Amino acid sequence: MARSFQVDIVTPEAVVWSGEAELVTARTTEGDIGVLADHQPTMAALATGAVKVVHANGVTIAGIHGGFLQIYRNQVTLLTDRAELTEGSVEDARRAAAELRDTEET
């Protein structure tokens, strides 16, 4: 089993997801990023897209819109304006994220 690290997905209104995870993938403004344990300290700007969190109990997928990703000492924090957990696939989450973006712009 892969080593795990702390992940928090936080919006201004609530902590959307918090727990131990083994792998996190997210879309930054520069491209997709995959995070395993002991990743180098990183600060990245997030784009609109899906975040996939692989943890002991399965996979959690969330559509997010904007924000920041901070990796520091096995603590991954995703600060985002809007986030929505989805049941379905990564594609569903991307769609949800695009909707979040659209509702914001109108």
Place this chain on the structure above:
Amino acid sequence: MASAEIRQIRRRIKSVESTIKITRAMELIATARIGKAQQRVAQAKPYTEKMNDVIRNIGAATGSIKHPLLEQREIKTVGVLVVTSDRGLAGGYNSSVIRLAEQAVAAHHAAGKEVRLYTVGAKALAYFRYRKHQIRHQWLAVTDTPTYADARGIANIILDEYASGRVDAVESYTTEYISALTQTAIEWPVLPITPPEAVEGAAAAATGYEFEPSAEEILDRLLPRYLEGSVFGMLLEASASEHAARRRAMKAATENAEELTRLLTREANQARQAEITTEISEIVGGAEALSNG
């Protein structure tokens, strides 16, 4: 006559009793809302804390943070944001914020600075408009249950005013929620942004950060978000304070009204007694007159 007096008192008792019903209902509603508002304040905390964390780390990693939003300018024009509620019946909640803001505006004028006024809530708008102040931006229907979109709208306008140079600093007059019993009107400096203080040892720990894209670009995106988050936190606290102030005011009103009904009931009983006494003495007097005759 005495019976007319009794009727009048009974009518007053009825009207006071219906007031009690209203104030008690408002007290209960406010009580329910404080809980919710407090919860929202608590839920917003992690975001603000993490945000502070990120800014501290950027500061530590890049040595010093330089950004237009952080720079102190020579202040010619001050933006003043006054945060009040839309509705009254909240005791001294609105008046203490307004008083503080008005003093500040007067002090700025005395120091030869221009003031641009922004208001949140109908109370501040009505107060300053009546006194012929020009209000540059106003927001209504926000403070009851503030949303993040409200905060973003306010932050965007303030940022625009600041970036375009119409104001050189922005300060906000709002209410800090300390506890259910204590809320204080405070001045909160909004712009330029005061970065969160560096924590001991963070500088050493934060070296070797990788930025995607550059630290400058991240800061560029981060600071407006930080402002939005801070404004959101401020609105949530103001909202919790408003409900707490209203609950206290309505509780006092209910208690006063209850005391008033007690006094009025006593008065009504006295009047009734006096009436009965008069009647008895009239009857006795009449009977006496008959038996003597």
